[in-house]
């Protein structure tokens with residue numbers, strides 16, 4: 001597939017953003033106090049890596065098939081255990097709650113970015129692919145929200 005210069009620039013920007021997301025989640029995984037939350041962040045970091053690679057394939061002229069990223073495909077079955085109780089308000093809980101809120105805010109922004117940018121693409125297939133990634137970003141936010149709820153943070 002041949003992309004226009006503008007389409008290529010958009011993909012490059014989105015790819016840079018995916019790299020930042022990946023680094024964000026790796027950092028969150030490294031600093032989260034709760035092991036369950038570490039696992040969640042690690043899984044999402046892998047999804048962001050998959051997004052990064054998908055965008056790279058598009059820029060190489062390939063049309064990658066739409067396959068769910070590992071963590072996002074598990075959103076419906078994700079049932080986080082409660083590590084923190086409603087009454088606990090210790091520093092660890094506050095720290096982890098902040099990582100969660102921060103990550104949900106990021107996902108909101110990234111999801112909106114995909115929504116805006118896909119309108120610039122001529123190919124319906126590329127639009128579908130970007131829409132698919134956008135949905136996965138929303139699912140990341142949903143999983144983190146589920147974690148917050150289970151841990152009395154939301």
Ligand SMILES: [Fe+2]
Pocket residue numbers: 018021047048051133137
């Ligand atoms: Fe992503």
Ligand SMILES: [Fe+2]
Pocket residue numbers: 021044048107110136137140
């Ligand atoms: Fe994401």
